[in-house]
Structure formats: C-alpha cells, structure tokens
Amino acid sequence: MVKIENLSKSYENGQIHALKNINLNIERGELFGLIGPDGAGKTSLFRILTSLLIPDSGNALILNYNTIKDYKEIRKITGYMPGRFSLYQDLSVEENLEFFASVFGTTIKENYYLIEDIYKQIEPFKKRLAGKLSGGMKQKLALSCALIHKPEILILDEPTTGVDAVSRKEFWEMLLKLKKQNITILVSTPYMDEAILCDRIALIKNGEILTVETPQNIINQFDKKIYNVKSQSMYKLMKDLRGFEHTHSTFLFGQFVHFIPNKIDFNTEYLEKYLLDNNHSDIFIKEIMPSIEDCFMELDQAKSD
Amino acid sequence: MNRFRAFVKKEFYHIFRDKRTMLILFGMPIMQILLFGFVITTEIKNIKIAIWDKSKDEVTQRITNKILGSSFFKLVKTIENEAEIEQAFKKGEIKEVLIFESNFSKKFNSNKSADIQIITDASDPNVANLIVNYTTAILYSFTAFENANIKMPMQIITESTMLYNAELKSVFMFVPGTMAMILMLVSAMITSIAITREKELGTMEILLVSPLKVSQIIIGKVAPYVLLSLINVLTIIFLAVTVFEMPIVGSFMLLFAVSTLFIFMALSLGILISTVTSDQQTAMMISLIALMLPTILLSGFIFPIENMPEILQWITKIIPPKYFISAIKDIMLKGSDFQHIWKDVTVLAGMTVFLLLVSIKKFKIRLE
Numbered sequence: 094m095v096k097i098e099n100l101s102k103s104y105e106n107g108q109i110h111a112l113k114n115i116n117l118n119i120e121r122g123e124l125f126g127l128i129g130p131d132g133a134g135k136t137s138l139f140r141i142l143t144s145l146l147i148p149d150s151g152n153a154l155i156l157n158y159n160t161i162k163d164y165k166e167i168r169k170i171t172g173y174m175p176g177r178f179s180l181y182q183d184l185s186v187e188e189n190l191e192f193f194a195s196v197f198g199t200t201i202k203e204n205y206y207l208i209e210d211i212y213k214q215i216e217p218f219k220k221r222l223a224g225k226l227s228g229g230m231k232q233k234l235a236l237s238c239a240l241i242h243k244p245e246i247l248i249l250d251e252p253t254t255g256v257d258a259v260s261r262k263e264f265w266e267m268l269l270k271l272k273k274q275n276i277t278i279l280v281s282t283p284y285m286d287e288a289i290l291c292d293r294i295a296l297i298k299n300g301e302i303l304t305v306e307t308p309q310n311i312i313n314q315f316d317k318k319i320y321n322v323k324s325q326s327m328y329k330l331m332k333d334l335r336g337f338e339h340t341h342s343t344f345l346f347g348q349f350v351h352f353i354p355n356k357i358d359f360n361t362e363y364l365e366k367y368l369l370d371n372n373h374s375d376i377f378i379k380e381i382m383p384s385i386e387d388c389f390m391e392l393d394q395a396k397s398d
Numbered sequence: 399m400n401r402f403r404a405f406v407k408k409e410f411y412h413i414f415r416d417k418r419t420m421l422i423l424f425g426m427p428i429m430q431i432l433l434f435g436f437v438i439t440t441e442i443k444n445i446k447i448a449i450w451d452k453s454k455d456e457v458t459q460r461i462t463n464k465i466l467g468s469s470f471f472k473l474v475k476t477i478e479n480e481a482e483i484e485q486a487f488k489k490g491e492i493k494e495v496l497i498f499e500s501n502f503s504k505k506f507n508s509n510k511s512a513d514i515q516i517i518t519d520a521s522d523p524n525v526a527n528l529i530v531n532y533t534t535a536i537l538y539s540f541t542a543f544e545n546a547n548i549k550m551p552m553q554i555i556t557e558s559t560m561l562y563n564a565e566l567k568s569v570f571m572f573v574p575g576t577m578a579m580i581l582m583l584v585s586a587m588i589t590s591i592a593i594t595r596e597k598e599l600g601t602m603e604i605l606l607v608s609p610l611k612v613s614q615i616i617i618g619k620v621a622p623y624v625l626l627s628l629i630n631v632l633t634i635i636f637l638a639v640t641v642f643e644m645p646i647v648g649s650f651m652l653l654f655a656v657s658t659l660f661i662f663m664a665l666s667l668g669i670l671i672s673t674v675t676s677d678q679q680t681a682m683m684i685s686l687i688a689l690m691l692p693t694i695l696l697s698g699f700i701f702p703i704e705n706m707p708e709i710l711q712w713i714t715k716i717i718p719p720k721y722f723i724s725a726i727k728d729i730m731l732k733g734s735d736f737q738h739i740w741k742d743v744t745v746l747a748g749m750t751v752f753l754l755l756v757s758i759k760k761f762k763i764r765l766e
Binding site for chain 1: 606
C-alpha cells in the first residue's frame with residue numbers, strides 16, 4: 094500500500110534534518126502508528142506522503158503512485174487530517190462536511206455509511222459553527238471530512254493531541270471500526286498508550302526510525318527487568334538512582350520512577366538497602382511489565398550509545 | 399461545476415459571516431464616495447467675508463449686492479476700523495475683507511477709477527487665490543457692465559469656456575478616482591487577505607490535498623469578489639448620478655466593461671500578493687502600501703500627473719489605476735467611445751494578462 098524508500102528531508106538549506114533515510118512498508122488494511130515525540134519528523138513524513146512536500150531524496154509510493162510525479166492521483170485517494178484543526182471555523186458542521194464532499198466530487202448521502210458512526214455523535218450540533226465545537230467534536234468532524242470521499246488511505250497527523258481522555262478513547266474506537274472497512278490508516282501520535290491499539294508501529298525520533306514492529310513484539314523484545322520505584326523524596330530518588338552501581342537507566346514515569354537494572358538477575362534487596370543507606374523512607378519497589386514508552390526509551394538510549 | 403458551485407457558496411458564507419469584510423465591502427465604498435464628494439472639495443462656496451464700506455454710497459451698495467448675489471460669498475460682518483480686520487481674521491470668522499475707499503461713487507463717476515482693497519487669509523494659499531480670482535472676476539464684470547456704452551480705445555477681452563465640467567465641480571474628478579481606489583481595495587486587498595487566510599488557518603493544506611486544481615481554487619476564491627466589485631461599481635455610479643448630479647455622457651456599457659477589466663486587473667494583483675505572503679497581516683500591509691498609496695498619490699486622482707517631477711511621471715506609467723481613471727473620466731465626462739480610450743484599455747488588458755500569468759505560475763501546489 095505505502096512504500097517509502099530512503100526518504101530524506103531537511104529544512105533551512107540542510108541545517109535541520111527532519112527525516113534521515115527512512116524506509117517503511119505499510120500493508121493494505123493496516124492500522125499503522127507512527128509514534129514519537131514532538132519534532133521527531135512525523136508531520137514531515139505525512140506531508141511528503143500527501144504530496145504537500147517534496148523530499149530531498151528517496152521515494153514514497155502510495156498504491157504505486159509516486160508522491161511527486163503522480164500527485165494528482167495521490168490527492169484523489171488520500172484522506173488527510175492535518176495536525177492543526179483545519180476546517181472552516183465560520184462554517185457550520187454540516188456546511189463543512191458538504192463542502193468537502195463536493196470538493197471531492199461526492200455527496201454526504203453517497204458515503205454516509207462510512208461516517209455514520211462518527212457523524213451521528215456530532216449531528217445534533219450540525220447547525221453549530223465549527224469554531225464553536227469542543228476539541229473532541231472538532232476532531233470527529235475533521236475525521237468525517239477526511240473520510241467523506243471514501244479514501245483508500247487515511248493519514249491522520251496527531252488526531253488526539255489536545256483532546257480529552259474520553260474523546261481520545263472514542264476516537265480510537267472509531268479508527269478500529271474504520272479498519273474493518275478495509276481502509277488503510279496511518280496515524281501519528283505522541284501518546285505511547287495509544288500505540289498498543291495499532292497493528293504495527295514505527296518508533297521515530299530525530300528523523301530516524303528506531304524500530305518497526307507489532308506493539309506486542311516490541312514489548313516482548315524488551316530483555317530487561319523494569320521496576321516501579323517510589324520514596325518520600327522523588328527528586329532525591331532520581332538523583333540517587335543515577336548514582337547507583339546497578340542502574341542501567343532510570344526515568345520519571347507519572348508518580349513513579351522507572352528503574353531498569355543493568356543485569357537480569359537483579360535482586361531488589363540491593364536497591365532497597367542502597368536507598369535506606371541514602372536516608373530514603375516510604376520505599377516502594379515493584380517489578381512491572383514494560384510499556385511501549387519504556388521500550389521507546391530503551392531503544393532511544395541504545396541508539397545514542 | 400458542482401465543485402465550483404460549492405466553493406463559491408463557501409466563499410460567500412465567509413464574506414457574509416464576517417462583519418469586518420462586509421463593512422469594507424459595502425460600507426467603505428459608500429462612505430468614501432460621500433466623503434470625497436462632500437468634504438474634500440476644491441470649489442468655493444459660501445466664503446465668509448467682511449466689508450468695510452468707507453463711503454456707503456449707491457455704487458458701493460450695488461457692488462456689494464453684486465458680490466453677495468453670487469453664491470460664492472456670504473457677508474458675516476461689517477467692519478468700521480482697521481483693528482477689527484485683524485481681529486476678524488484672527489478669530490477665523492472671515493476669509494476675505496473688501497474695503498471700499500471713501501468717496502467711492504464720486505471718484506468712480508468722475509475719474510472712472512476708484513479703489514477697492516481685497517485682503518485675504520492666505521494661510522491656505524490655494525483657497526486665497528481662488529477667492530481673489532472670484533472677487534476680481536465679479537468686479538470686472540461689474541465695471542464691464544457699467545462701461546457697456548463707452549468705447550474703449552483698445553481692449554482685449556478673453557472669454558474662457560470650461561469644457562466637460564463647466565461648473566468646475568470637483569466631485570466629478572473624485573468619482574473616477576474613488577472608483578479606482580475602492581476597486582483596488584475590494585478586489586486586490588480583500589482577495590489577497592481571503593487567500594492568505596486559508597494559508598494562515600491551515601485550510602489551504604486541505605484544499606491542496608484535495609483533487610481541486612489550482613485554477614479551480616483561484617477562480618472559486620475570486621469569483622465572489624468579481625460580483626461584489628461590480629455591485630460596488632453600480633453603487634458608486636448610482637451615488638454619483640443621484641447625490642452629486644454627475645452626468646454620464648458616454649456609454650454606460652463601455653463604462654461598465656472598462657470597470658470589469660480593471661476589476662480583473664486588481665484581482666490578479668491580489669492573487670499575486672497572496673502568493674508571496676503567508677499571513678493576512680503582511681498581505682494587508684503590502685496591499686495598503688504597494689497598492690493604495692500609489693492609487694491615491696500617483697494615479698492623477700488627486701494630484702495632476704503633469705505637475706509631478708519627471709521621475710514620478712515615469713513611475714505613474716506603471717500604475718494601473720492611472721489608465722483606468724483616465725479612461726473612465728473620458729467616458730463619463732467627454733462621452734468618449736472605444737476609439738478614444740483604446741490605448742488605456744489595451745495597457746490595462748496587457749497588465750491583467752501579465753499579472754494573471756505570473757500569479758498562476760507562482761501559486762504553489764505544495765506547501766513550500
């Protein structure tokens with residue numbers, strides 16, 4: 094479906110390398126996630142795929158259409174939702190949808206079945222101006238507009254950024270439903286917890302792809318132990334853990350510090366003793382399953398080493 | 399076609415839902431034409447004067463009546479001594495003082511010569527000049543009338559006729575200029591803002607990713623403004639004819655056709671501006687400085703081109719409104735037909751084609 098070969102892109106006369114030699118294959122009907130922090134190059138990659146940017150070198154093909162040469166074909170078969178809300182704020186929900194339907198030479202009626210699930214939720218507000226919608230509703234409308242012409246591939250740039258937790262969950266449920274309609278979906282997100290919902294994910298940072306795998310495989314490949322650690326002084330805990338002789342890596346994760354020891358037969362008693370020696374109290378240590386984020390951190394660190 | 403219709407419909411929603419745009423589109427033209435017509439005027443009317451009549455006889459009375467009989471002057475004060483003159487000028491009560499010397503009638507009848515002193519407030523030199531000219535003209539006609547039966551030994555009488563705008567109504571000059579200005583404003587500035595707004599709000603990104611062609615985007619974007627600009631042309635002409643009693647001597651259709659051509663020229667300029675800017679603020683600044691100023695200053699609208707330094711005269715040749723103003727002035731006031739204005743029209747058409755080609759070429763089908 095999508096074939097990306099040795100793709101590179103830089104800005105400001107080569108000063109900033111947004112994408113470095115990217116290779117990627119996405120199968121038809123796949124829900125593919127591009128996971129990475131801000132500035133990783135996700136948007137640049139999507140803009141090249143949607144023919145909005147020209148890469149410095151390399152090729153990107155969607156259904157064998159080249160994104161540079163065959164941009165007209167590409168623009169017919171892709172549904173694109175940019176990272177920023179990009180609908181007409183002074184047009185109502187219904188008017189926006191009608192406009193995008195006619196721009197793509199179709200009607201709301203014709204493809205209503207595709208957007209029904211999503212659109213139903215915002216239909217009660219169809220006379221409301223798009224600019225007056227809540228964040229979650231805006232995203233649902235934007236998705237409806239991107240879908241209205243029944244695209245072969247849906248490219249969604251951080252659709253859940255700035256959206257509340259409930260709406261985020263709903264949004265992903267919709268994507269899973271769309272997948273059943275055999276639409277290929279390429280979605281980017283900075284939220285690692287969303288990654289697990291994808292068929293396959295690519296972890297991307299600083300314009301480089303760290304790995305491409307199913308989320309489960311990425312977790313399975315994590316070959317170290319990992320612990321949730323907590324004490325009365327988190328700041329001191331972070332500092333002391335960095336000075337600990339058995340530390341492989343450690344980082345703050347919510348209300349815990351994730352601690353990864355540098356050997357597999359690590360015994361937590363070492364750590365407890367070390368922390369007690371350093372005047373910590375209320376010490377809590379528990380082994381956990383690694384999350385995608387842990388894997389990302391680990392891969393990222395391995396790369397920089 | 400359906401796509402195009404949807405696009406134009408969307409554009410009208412934008413226009414009708416934005417109060418600011420509506421105000422510029424419809425409030426501004428009416429306001430400007432009324433302002434220019436009524437306020438900025440180079441005619442003199444109801445000039446306030448004072449008279450110091452030292453003789454108060456039959457002749458001075460007749461002259462006074464003659465002067466006040468015209469609609470140009472209005473007597474607001476009679477003065478009896480030197481000090482009052484200064485005072486009245488300083489207070490700004492009057493613009494001119496007429497002083498008849500004593501024994502005026504006696505001298506006038508015996509010597510055929512008597513003195514009237516004219517003092518004007520020259521803090522506005524143009525107005526002062528006009529006042530003096532008008533006053534002397536009236537006095538001249540008075541003496542000519544009095545001397546009608548007496549043969550002068552030798553006399554040159556000039557008789558001037560002001561063609562096409564016999565009453566020297568300045569509003570006739572301002573209508574073509576204001577029209578050029580408003581069409582520039584509406585067509586060029588508003589379009590450039592409308593297109594850059596899509597860029598700024600990110601909607602251009604979606605339009606580009608759609609199957610719309612560049613030409614479809616551009617035409618869909620500007621079509622509503624062609625229509626609205628034409629409505630503006632009609633409004634301005636309507637106001638000019640009804641409020642200012644301006645005659646339209648030439649063909650109305652020709653006037654309308656030339657205006658349409660100018661609208662297309664301005665739209666092309668607007669598109670061009672939008673291709674080189676990415677935000678509304680810049681588009682507006684460029685439109686104002688690069689379009690409005692030359693339209694006002696260098697098009698012959700307010701300042702005659704013939705009086706400009708040579709370099710500026712050369713620059714005016716590339717200012718499109720110059721040709722437009724010259725063409726429609728000829729149609730409106732002289733009743734010229736196409737044969738007389740074809741040069742202006744050709745230049746305008748050439749400029750339009752050039753600008754349109756450049757802007758389509760520069761219009762980006764991608765983001766960078």
